[in-house]
Amino acid sequence: MSNQTQTPAPGAQPPAPPPAAPAAAKGGSGAPPFPGTKPAVLGTLATVVSLVVLVALGEATHHLLMIAPLAATAMIVCSTPALPPAQPRNVVLGQLGSGVLGLAAVALFGHSLWVAxxxxxxxxxxxxxLRAVHAPAAATAVLAVLQDPKPVGFLVLLGIGSVLLVLIGLIASKAGVIAKYPTYWW
Known part of the structure; x- marks a missing residue:
């Protein structure tokens, strides 16, 4: 073995350094960085306000608007407003499409965990x-199968709740509480 190193020819580029190791290999995490105290607190408060609005409107109209999938939607809209799942198209189409699918499944096959x-x-x-991926909407399909809601009422309330969360996200963004929202409408 030789201890000699090769010298590059005159005018040749030195070899590129090896790529940096991922954060996880350096002992860190591959998770995104903490957004900072102010965005975390404001995103949390916006989520709480969103859910309180759904509860208040539900109480006033004697209809349940604050359901688990919409609670998850509120979190996505208020804490990660730039991500695709938070965009109005994804929220509304994802929720309503999954609601319709869940209702169709129960109409065809009945209520069971298998169907859900x-x-x-x-x-x-x-x-x-639909190009409208919104993870909480998968839970909406489960809810439609297991809870046996009245189809029209369920879809109307689901649509109202979804649109309200989008509007609250828009208001929170305009007020500077959360980052720019939406990044696209449709």
Missing amino acids: AIAAGLSVGLMLV
Whole structure:
């Protein structure tokens, strides 16, 4: 073995350094950085306000608007407003499409955990076809199968809740509480 190193020819570029190791290999995490105290606090407060608005309107109208999938939607809109799942198209089409799919599944096959699982899985495919992926909407399909809601009322309330969360995100963005929202409408 030789201890000699090769000298590059005159005018030749030195070899590129090896790529940097990923953060996880350096002992860190591959998770995104903490957004900072102010965005974290404001995003949390915007989420709380969104959910309180859904509860207040639900109480006033004697209809349940604050359902688990919309709670997850509120978090996505208020804490990660620039991501595709937070955009109005994804929120509204994802939720309504999955709601319709869940109702169709229960009409065809009845209520069971098996039907709920299949409806949730199929809702993913539907959202991909609609180009409106919104993860909480898969839970909406499950809810539609297991809770047996009245179809028209369920879809109307789901649509109202989804649109309200988009509007609250827009207001929070205009007020400077959260980052720019939406990045696209449709």
